[in-house]
Amino acid sequence: MKEQLRSLIATAVDRLVADGTLPPDTRVEIQVERARDKSHGDYAVNTAMVLAKQARRKPRELAERLVAAMPQDAGVAGVTIAGPGFINIDITFEAAYGAVRDALEQGPRYGRSNQGADERINIEFVSANPTGPLHVGHGRGAAFGGTLASLLTTAGYDVNREYYVNDAGRQMDILATSVWLRHLELQGEAIRFPDNAYRGDYVRDIAQRLRNSAQDRFFHPAKVVLASLPLDGSEGGDKEDYIDALVSRTKDLLGPEAYAAVVSLALETVLEDIRDDLAAFGVTYDQWFSERSLTESGAVDDALQRLHAAGHLYEADGATWFRSSAFGDEKDRVVRRENGAVTYFASDIAYHLNKFERGHTACIDVWGADHHGYVARVHAALKAFDRPPEQLDVRLVQFAILYRGSERMPMSTRSGQFVTLRELREEVGADAARFFYVLRKPEQHLDFDLQLAKSQSNDNPVYYIQYAHARICSVLVQLREKGLTYDPVNGDRHLTLLTESHETELVSAIGRYPELIEIAAAAREPHQVAHYLRELASHVHTYYNAHQFLVDERNLRDARLNLVLAARQVIRNGLHLLGVSAPEAM
RNA sequence: GCCCUUGUAGCUCAAUUGGAUAGAGCAUCGGCCUUCGAAGCCGACGGUUGGAGGUUCAAGUCCUCCCAAGGGCACCA
Numbered sequence: 074m075k076e077q078l079r080s081l082i083a084t085a086v087d088r089l090v091a092d093g094t095l096p097p098d099t100r101v102e103i104q105v106e107r108a109r110d111k112s113h114g115d116y117a118v119n120t121a122m123v124l125a126k127q128a129r130r131k132p133r134e135l136a137e138r139l140v141a142a143m144p145q146d147a148g149v150a151g152v153t154i155a156g157p158g159f160i161n162i163d164i165t166f167e168a169a170y171g172a173v174r175d176a177l178e179q180g181p182r183y184g185r186s187n188q189g190a191d192e193r194i195n196i197e198f199v200s201a202n203p204t205g206p207l208h209v210g211h212g213r214g215a216a217f218g219g220t221l222a223s224l225l226t227t228a229g230y231d232v233n234r235e236y237y238v239n240d241a242g243r244q245m246d247i248l249a250t251s252v253w254l255r256h257l258e259l260q261g262e263a264i265r266f267p268d269n270a271y272r273g274d275y276v277r278d279i280a281q282r283l284r285n286s287a288q289d290r291f292f293h294p295a296k297v298v299l300a301s302l303p304l305d306g307s308e309g310g311d312k313e314d315y316i317d318a319l320v321s322r323t324k325d326l327l328g329p330e331a332y333a334a335v336v337s338l339a340l341e342t343v344l345e346d347i348r349d350d351l352a353a354f355g356v357t358y359d360q361w362f363s364e365r366s367l368t369e370s371g372a373v374d375d376a377l378q379r380l381h382a383a384g385h386l387y388e389a390d391g392a393t394w395f396r397s398s399a400f401g402d403e404k405d406r407v408v409r410r411e412n413g414a415v416t417y418f419a420s421d422i423a424y425h426l427n428k429f430e431r432g433h434t435a436c437i438d439v440w441g442a443d444h445h446g447y448v449a450r451v452h453a454a455l456k457a458f459d460r461p462p463e464q465l466d467v468r469l470v471q472f473a474i475l476y477r478g479s480e481r482m483p484m485s486t487r488s489g490q491f492v493t494l495r496e497l498r499e500e501v502g503a504d505a506a507r508f509f510y511v512l513r514k515p516e517q518h519l520d521f522d523l524q525l526a527k528s529q530s531n532d533n534p535v536y537y538i539q540y541a542h543a544r545i546c547s548v549l550v551q552l553r554e555k556g557l558t559y560d561p562v563n564g565d566r567h568l569t570l571l572t573e574s575h576e577t578e579l580v581s582a583i584g585r586y587p588e589l590i591e592i593a594a595a596a597r598e599p600h601q602v603a604h605y606l607r608e609l610a611s612h613v614h615t616y617y618n619a620h621q622f623l624v625d626e627r628n629l630r631d632a633r634l635n636l637v638l639a640a641r642q643v644i645r646n647g648l649h650l651l652g653v654s655a656p657e658a659m
Numbered sequence: 660g661c662c663c664u665u666g667u668a669g670c671u672c673a674a675u676u677g678g679a680u681a682g683a684g685c686a687u688c689g690g691c692c693u694u695c696g697a698a699g700c701c702g703a704c705g706g707u708u709g710g711a712g713g714u715u716c717a718a719g720u721c722c723u724c725c726c727a728a729g730g731g732c733a734c735c736a
Contacts, residue, residue, distance in 0.1 A: 104678095106675055106678085107675065108675095108679090109674085109675075109678090109679080109682095110679075110680080113679070117678080117679085119677095119678065119717095122678085122716060122717075123716095125716065126715090126716080131716090132716060155679075156678085156679045156717095157678085157679075157716060157717070158716075159678080159679065202736065204736095239736060241736090242735080242736055243735065243736070244735080244736055245736095313735090364736095390734080391734085392734050393734095394734095403661080403662070403732080404732090406733095406734095407733085407734045408734095409734085410734040411734055412734080414734085416733095416734070416735090416736090417735070417736045418736095420736095421736095441730095442663085442664065442729085442730060442731085443730060443731065444731085445662085445663050445664075445730075445731060446662075446663075446730090446731045446732055447731090448663085449662090449663095469663080469664070469730095471664075471665085471729080471730085472729090472730085474729090512672080512673095513671090513672065513673095514672090514673090516664060516665070517664090517665070517672080518664085518665065518728085518729065518730095519671095520671075522671095533698095534683095534684070536698055537684090537698075537699090539698090540696085540698050540699075541699090543696080543698090544695085544696060544699085545695095547695070547696055548695050548696095549695095550695090551695045551696095552695080554695095555695085585675095588675090589675085592675065592676090595676095596675095596676065598676090600673085601673095601675085604672095604673060604674095604683085607683075607684085608683085611683085614699055614700065615699090615700065615701090617695080617696090617699075617700085618691090618697090618699065618700040618701085619700080619701095621694075621695065622695060623695050658696090659696085659698070
């Protein structure tokens with residue numbers, strides 16, 4: 074309908090250009106919007122105001138001429154000019170009821186479009202270091218990324234969901250060392266646990282698995298392990314130096330093969346946990362991309378080689394630097410350290426290059442807000458490869474700050490005190506958690522009060538929407554119990570009986586869904602879907618309270634049932650998109 | 660010090676991406692269950708959109724400055 078109206082206005086503009094009212098070089102993007110206020114009709118067009126200046130005419134006068142030049146259309150019931158020069162268009166009942174028909178006919182496909190048909194989008198999200206369970210901050214990234222991916226898919230984009238596994242580097246070493254120390258403890262060795270090691274219970278669990286599989290093969294006495302190490306942080310030394318020394322000791326004592334076995338056991342265990350956790354949260358991936366694979370395949374060296382060939386690298390202080398400041402970054406960045414090892418950033422350059430070389434036309438990265446300083450340098454790298462940086466859209470998600478009542482909860486993976494996503498799911502349920510997360514724009518700071526979420530879970534908006542769905546299901550049960558008939562075909566023939574204001578508003582809300590999907594997908598804003606659903610549910614509840622659906626008059630009953638079943642279908646589709654269930658009874 | 664994000668009703672957040680009279684939920688107050696589920700509905704109260712300028716037909720939205728909060732400024736990942 075929107076497109077139809079757009080073309081009507083476009084024709085009117087063309088005609089005014091032809092008769093000289095508008096200058097021959099008139100260029101305008103015609104915006105057709107849903108009117109906010111129903112007193113402004115169904116759709117509003119601002120073209121007259123936009124063109125007023127170049128036409129050198131008053132907006133309202135221009136609006137009148139545009140309206141006069143508009144072709145007749147069967148779907149248009151009336152056109153008025155209002156305010157500073159808005160053209161407000163009412164569509165006919167017949168045109169509006171088309172939405173009900175579409176929703177019922179298309180079912181789960183209602184709302185889909187081919188808006189993104191030409192795009193292949195890679196969306197990378199969560200990508201938490203596999204050094205422990207996901208916490209509630211990751212949960213927000215998971216809910217946002219997962220929902221955005223669904224939203225884009227619904228709008229017809231070809232989407233690849235990806236998790237970047239940081240399986241190389243120091244954090245993995247610290248995890249492996251932590252596991253090994255716990256493993257020695259299980260064998261009766263008394264070891265003061267390092268300040269900077271991972272202390273969560275899951276480390277003990279992995280150690281137990283290691284003990285089960287390796288028996289005593291990885292044993293070394295504590296005094297050998299701890300011999301002549303520097304002082305730890307709490308002993309007056311430096312905790313970073315201490316843990317690094319301990320990592321080296323672990324590698325030396327175990328040897329490369331055994332060490333690799335510990336690393337991979339730790340990695341696999343944690344990744345499996347993350348995968349299960351996300352799956353239970355309704356978030357799945359198409360691809361788990363290993364950082365280590367980039368170094369092993371030579372992709373990192375290759376990327377650096379290409380930067381070198383293009384003259385973007387230089388040597389200084391024994392390290393290799395990328396001249397990122399030439400591409401908008403605030404300073405240059407090291408890509409190869411003095412000790413010869415490549416940096417995380419170097420891997421990331423290769424990784425993003427790889428994403429585009431796999432044929433993606435756009436990439437979305439969902440990062441925690443604490444990584445924002447990193448955006449400029451990745452964009453710089455893309456520019457260095459002559460990639461338009463806008464092709465990489467970095468979405469920063471603010472951390473959720475957890476409260477229990479008024480008490481702020483500390484969050485640190487290292488200390489093991491964090492609240493995990495799993496715990497959150499168990500407390501408030503996956504449905505409520507996902508909805509709660511995605512209801513807010515990601516760049517908003519989020520105060521998440523667990524006590525509130527738990528104690529008031531009945532007031533959570535997700536129940537409001539699910540209830541609307543369940544209520545409609547319940548009407549069908551009543552229909553059978555009362556022995557009444559329902560004929561959808563007859564209902565379709567009598568949709569014009571639906572003239573109550575509650576009904577026309579619900580019809581209009583249903584018709585807005587496909588438009589909403591396109592708008593939300595283009596803006597990459599999943600929260601719009603959540604807000605829309607709450608509004609739709611509100612229309613359903615209001616209608617339910619104002620009118621009886623199961624009336625004696627057959628034609629009206631059939632028509633009303635068609636309407637509410639169409640609404641139910643939209644609620645289902647929307648909730649499914651959000652990863653939230655649509656129960657038939659609550 | 661520099662950079663990023665944010666600042667909207669008592670609280671938590673929206674606002675069709677520059678549109679018309681800034682809207683919801685919670686909280687408070689008052690109504691609606693003998694009728695398809697009251698996890699609901701109807702109504703009331705609540706605002707100088709952090710502050711000051713500017714841009715234009717139109718600013719919560721864009722620009723400049725100031726204030727405040729959170730975060731970031733590694734040869735860590």
